[in-house]
Amino acid sequence: MELQGKRIVLGVTGGIAAYKAAELVRLLGKQGADVQVAMTAGATHFVTTTTFQALSGKPVFADQWDERMPNAMAHIDLSRQADLILIAPASADFLARIANGLADDLLATMVLARTCPLLVAPAMNLQMWENPATRRNVARLAEDGVKIIGPASGEQACGEVGAGRMLEPEEIVEEVLAFFAPKVLAGKKLVMTAGPTFEAIDPVRGITNLSSGRMGYAVARAARQAGAEVTLVSGPVAFDPPQGVERIPVRSALDMHAAVMARAADADIFIGVAAVADYRVANSAEHKLKKDNGGMPPIELVENPDILAEVAALPNAPFCVGFAAESRNLEEYAQNKRRKKKVPLIAGNLIQDGFGGDDNRLVLFDDAGVHPLTPAPKSILARQLIEHIAHLTGKL
Numbered sequence: 001m002e003l004q005g006k007r008i009v010l011g012v013t014g015g016i017a018a019y020k021a022a023e024l025v026r027l028l029g030k031q032g033a034d035v036q037v038a039m040t041a042g043a044t045h046f047v048t049t050t051t052f053q054a055l056s057g058k059p060v061f062a063d064q065w066d067e068r069m070p071n072a073m074a075h076i077d078l079s080r081q082a083d084l085i086l087i088a089p090a091s092a093d094f095l096a097r098i099a100n101g102l103a104d105d106l107l108a109t110m111v112l113a114r115t116c117p118l119l120v121a122p123a124m125n126l127q128m129w130e131n132p133a134t135r136r137n138v139a140r141l142a143e144d145g146v147k148i149i150g151p152a153s154g155e156q157a158c159g160e161v162g163a164g165r166m167l168e169p170e171e172i173v174e175e176v177l178a179f180f181a182p183k184v185l186a187g188k189k190l191v192m193t194a195g196p197t198f199e200a201i202d203p204v205r206g207i208t209n210l211s212s213g214r215m216g217y218a219v220a221r222a223a224r225q226a227g228a229e230v231t232l233v234s235g236p237v238a239f240d241p242p243q244g245v246e247r248i249p250v251r252s253a254l255d256m257h258a259a260v261m262a263r264a265a266d267a268d269i270f271i272g273v274a275a276v277a278d279y280r281v282a283n284s285a286e287h288k289l290k291k292d293n294g295g296m297p298p299i300e301l302v303e304n305p306d307i308l309a310e311v312a313a314l315p316n317a318p319f320c321v322g323f324a325a326e327s328r329n330l331e332e333y334a335q336n337k338r339r340k341k342k343v344p345l346i347a348g349n350l351i352q353d354g355f356g357g358d359d360n361r362l363v364l365f366d367d368a369g370v371h372p373l374t375p376a377p378k379s380i381l382a383r384q385l386i387e388h389i390a391h392l393t394g395k396l
């Protein structure tokens with residue numbers, strides 16, 4: 001319920017992507033937002049007002065001369081009550097109209113009369129998107145402070161392939177969440193690790209661990225929503241990177257080490273969430289080991305570089321944050337790691353709480369002491385961790 005208490009006017013304009021706005025209403029509502037739908041006449045040719053009324057639980061406005069508002073001023077009343085106006089899909093025609101300050105229907109009038117921010121998710125044929133007129137309109141809207149989200153590239157309803165597809169409803173919700181999140185890390189460059197590493201024994205076998213990447217990906221998402229530019233060096237995990245986050249996929253601890261060290265000197269903040277293998281196989285085989293060739297040879301292990309400790313030892317090191325997963329003595333072991341790796345902040349968790357699931361229990365250890373966080377979904381703990389980092393780095 002990350003949008004609890006937020007009032008959003010969702011403006012739907014005429015385009016085939018209007019059907020996706022129905023799912024958008026559902027997803028925004030699921031996050032706790034109070035959604036008021038307003039449509040252009042064109043949009044009602046694609047989806048009916050009844051669909052949106054059923055999903056939002058509110059009457060839908062599509063007519064400038066609607067008499068349901070006692071003062072007959074829907075354009076003023078609806079836009080004044082909103083924390084955000086979101087137009088999705090935003091057609092080429094609608095962008096042209098609002099870029100020129102036209103107020104020739106209810107939605108355009110609301111946009112012109114608004115006192116709140118405006119987010120638009122364009123959706124149109126790729127030639128329409130690339131047309132100089134649209135480019136001019138989009139540039140003018142951006143100059144006016146309107147936030148343009150998307151469009152994405154891909155197959156279009158007309159069968160052509162290129163830029164112009166509306167972002168998916170889930171992606172739009174992410175943009176809305178990012179929009180409302182306090183920008184406590186604005187302008188900061190953050191490099192981080194997440195997930196497990198995989199240390200090959202032969203081309204098909206290896207040593208790895210049960211890190212799913214969930215905690216790290218939640219931290220990456222929260223940092224991006226807080227305004228940071230996030231580079232996520234990630235071991236093998238099963239899901240896509242959070243929107244707006246640059247992911248560098250790696251497999252072994254050595255790959256992760258190289259990817260981090262190439263970027264850490266430029267970072268303001270480094271967070272090591274990855275469960276990095278402490279050891280790799282020294283005698284990793286080039287070809288698959290065969291049982292009938294004398295059986296499995298003994299596996300020799302050599303120590304991997306400690307990425308977090310190396311980043312913390314850089315001249316002008318970024319602000320470094322480590323994680324510690326322990327099966328017991330959390331405080332003692334986490335504090336030892338903090339001292340040994342010389343980092344100002346460690347987030348400790350017990351293995352049974354941290355690995356795999358959606359929830360976790362984190363305890364933060366820093367110079368000021370021990371800060372246990374209430375057990376919660378990883379997304380919420382990640383946001384609290386980012387706020388704590390912002391506090392320690394003087395941004396809060």
Ligand code: PMT
Nearest residue numbers: 211212213214215272276306307308322323325354355356
């Ligand atoms: O991915 P999930 O399923 O959501 O699980 C999340 C998690 C439990 C993996 C995560 O919350 C967590 O605790 N990660 C750290 C795991 C751990 O115990 O790491 P460690 O004690 O081996 O290392 C301590 C710190 O040094 C970590 O920040 C680690 O990233 C870093 N490290 C360790 C070894 C190494 N060679 N290089 C490192 O940078």
